[in-house]
Amino acid sequence: MTxxxxxxxxxxxxxxxxxxxxxxxxxxSRRGILTMLGGAALVTAxxxxxxxxxxxxxxxAANVLVTIVLGGGIxxxxxxxxxxxxxxxxxxxxxxxxxxxxxQVDSTFGLHPALSPLYxxxxxxxxxxxxxxxQPSPSRSHFDAMExxxxxxxxxxxxxxxxxxxxxxxxxxxxxxxxxxxxxxLPGHLRGPNPxxxxxxxxxxxxxxxxxxxxxxxxxxxxxxxxxxxxEVSAPMKGALAAAGAAGAIPASTATGYPDNSWxxxxxxxxxxxxxxxxxxxxxxxxxxxxxxxNFGGPTSTGSTFAGRLSGLAQGxxxxxxxxxxxxxxxxxxxxxEFGRRVKENGSGGLDHGHGFSVLLLxxxxxxxxVHGRWPGLAPANLDSRLDLAVTTDYRSxxxxxxxxxxxxxxxxxxxxxxxxxxxxxxxxx
Numbered sequence: 001m002t003x004x005x006x007x008x009x010x011x012x013x014x015x016x017x018x019x020x021x022x023x024x025x026x027x028x029s030r031r032g033i034l035t036m037l038g039g040a041a042l043v044t045a046x047x048x049x050x051x052x053x054x055x056x057x058x059x060x061a062a063n064v065l066v067t068i069v070l071g072g073g074i075x076x077x078x079x080x081x082x083x084x085x086x087x088x089x090x091x092x093x094x095x096x097x098x099x100x101x102x103x104q105v106d107s108t109f110g111l112h113p114a115l116s117p118l119y120x121x122x123x124x125x126x127x128x129x130x131x132x133x134x135q136p137s138p139s140r141s142h143f144d145a146m147e148x149x150x151x152x153x154x155x156x157x158x159x160x161x162x163x164x165x166x167x168x169x170x171x172x173x174x175x176x177x178x179x180x181x182x183x184x185x186l187p188g189h190l191r192g193p194n195p196x197x198x199x200x201x202x203x204x205x206x207x208x209x210x211x212x213x214x215x216x217x218x219x220x221x222x223x224x225x226x227x228x229x230x231x232e233v234s235a236p237m238k239g240a241l242a243a244a245g246a247a248g249a250i251p252a253s254t255a256t257g258y259p260d261n262s263w264x265x266x267x268x269x270x271x272x273x274x275x276x277x278x279x280x281x282x283x284x285x286x287x288x289x290x291x292x293x294x295n296f297g298g299p300t301s302t303g304s305t306f307a308g309r310l311s312g313l314a315q316g317x318x319x320x321x322x323x324x325x326x327x328x329x330x331x332x333x334x335x336x337x338e339f340g341r342r343v344k345e346n347g348s349g350g351l352d353h354g355h356g357f358s359v360l361l362l363x364x365x366x367x368x369x370x371v372h373g374r375w376p377g378l379a380p381a382n383l384d385s386r387l388d389l390a391v392t393t394d395y396r397s398x399x400x401x402x403x404x405x406x407x408x409x410x411x412x413x414x415x416x417x418x419x420x421x422x423x424x425x426x427x428x429x430x
Contacts, residue, residue: 062173063364063406063430064280066270066333067163068317069187071146071288075296075341075351076358077389078306079115080129080371084108087378092345095306097299109371113299114310117318121362126321126328128368130359130398130426132376134391138339138384140353142291145338150188152396156417162396163282164192165415166403174279175242181266182285190284197243200262202269205247215245250276257319259312263287267316271323274331281407287313290337294348317362329364332406332427336395342387343378356389359398365406365428372426397421405429 081097082088084107089096102110103119109131111119121127137154139145148154152162167178178196180187186198199205207218218241226234253272258264266285273280289309297305321328340357356376361368376382376390384390396412400421403409405428412421 060173060279061277061330062279062281063330063332063408064274065282065402065407066320066331066363067189067282067284068313068333068335068360069189069284069286069288070290070313070335070337071142071286072290072292072337073142073145073339073341073353074290074335074337074357075292075306075354076131076133076337076356077340077343079112079310079360080131080358081110081112082108082131082375082378083110085375085378087343087380091343091378094349095296095298095345095351101299105369105371108375112307112310114307115314117314118321118362121318121321122369125368126364126366127360127362128366128370128372128426129361130372130393130424132356132373132389132392133359133395133398134339134356134393136394138355138388138391140339142338142353147188149336149338149395150191152189152399152415153417158417160192161187161189162399162415163189163284164194164196166407166409166412167196167282168192168194169409169414170281170407173281174246175239176246176273176278176280178282178284179270179273179280180284180286181269182262182287187284187286190282195239197239201265202247202250202272205244207241207244215241215248246278250278253323255319255323257315257322259316259319261312263312263316264319267320268323271320271327274324274327287316292341292350293346293352294350296345296350321362331363332365332402333360333362334398334402335360340389343383343389344387354388355384356391359395361398361426365402365430367426367428372424393424394419394422397424398426401425401427 078097081102083099083102097112099110101113103113103116104110105122118127135145135148137148139148150161151158163178175195176197178190180190180198181201184198184200186196190196197205207215222237222241250272253268255268255271258268270283270285292306295305297307299307301307317333324331336359337357340354341351342354346352374392376392380386382390396416396419400412400416401424403412403415
């Protein structure tokens, strides 16, 4: 079906100033063009006189950060399980992971058995974890906690996201520099003035091109429409067309092993962009569904239980690592969530909102095969409010190690204002 934003009428002359084919004239409007792209993706560009540049940054092979947002508040104590803590099992009589089924990694911790697809990466030193991670201002509200996690600027008036502030410190690498996949809703950590794109999948970042209309004609018509226009008016459409052109040039993938859902498609698209070397620096993928107040299930459960959800996470990340091949060395994958869950199992066989959580790290530069962070213990006197795992590592310290050590950001003072990172040792510098 032809989009209502693009119509063709017979022209009185053989050609016109927009460069349309003989006998055709495109009637375009700014609103019409943006409507066509708006249903698939949200694209913005820097407020400068940027030129169309499809694949202009190819060949740089820069490092890439992939953030996996585990919305809903995943229970870190069931991911990186403190088997050696004497207070773990008694607090969870119905849902504790038994030592007999866990993937033992040291005298204190084991991994949930659903993470078995990732265990070879752990043994190879390319998968690690940080336990007892959290935010400086905890909240038990999903909305408030996620907003603060993405804004990452407590006690300030900043309303931009930390990823957007970070990419503003990196050299411009094109229209696909920062991308969120899996939803056309832009996540909070990407919000701000620097270029970013959000789409359900790469295939959605396109234009209804046919034998008459072509990307070059869109460019010519756009240029004509915006001649002499202010940059803040013309920049978004320039970014949209540039993103559509760059995305359309990325080769298709025949990789297998990914989950057959939007989560798997998003990860496969990330791999396509990394391998095509189109200037991607930061990719974000959401994998929610972790609000298990009930129906938590046992360590080998399937379906909508915790183990079933964790299995999908592990399958997707293992497929991504395998698909990337040698390019996995320049990718750092980090999981984040708004908060953890309480230590004690509730009366519905689930877990209520808590504080401390665990972070998983995979890829290049990761000091894998170990659990980082100071373990505070689960004795009642060591808990936060006598309910939650206490936080000993601010998540911004982990991000700082990645941004400085892997991404080339010289200082994170503008990314995390007023924050001084503590050494974690989870990521090696390039």
